[in-house]
Amino acid sequence: MMIQEVAGNAHKNCSVCGTRRASALWMAFDGELLCCEHCGLKHLPQLIADAVVAEQGSDIEHAKALMIERFDRAVEHANARIQAKGS
Numbered sequence: 742m743m744i745q746e747v748a749g750n751a752h753k754n755c756s757v758c759g760t761r762r763a764s765a766l767w768m769a770f771d772g773e774l775l776c777c778e779h780c781g782l783k784h785l786p787q788l789i790a791d792a793v794v795a796e797q798g799s800d801i802e803h804a805k806a807l808m809i810e811r812f813d814r815a816v817e818h819a820n821a822r823i824q825a826k827g828s
């Protein structure tokens with residue numbers, strides 16, 4: 742979720758780089774994962790690729806298509822939440 746949706750988290754730093762202000766938050770099993778735009782674009786795709794490729798039987802083309810489809814859906818959902826909040 743976007744950081745502005747979570748009260749009290751507006752000024753927390755990114756869990757990946759530790760220096761930039763986080764713009765998104767994910768509730769992981771063992772705590773919060775905060776991420777800035779830079780790390781979301783530059784580093785998280787590598788984490789996803791490593792997770793998928795590590796599974797020997799993964800169909801990379803299927804995984805890529807699924808990731809793009811879910812990213813598009815997530816962007817639509819985030820935009821809808823921003824618009825609903827502004828109205």
Ligand SMILES: [Zn+2]
Pocket residue numbers: 755756757758759760761776777778779780781
């Ligand atoms: Zn970062």
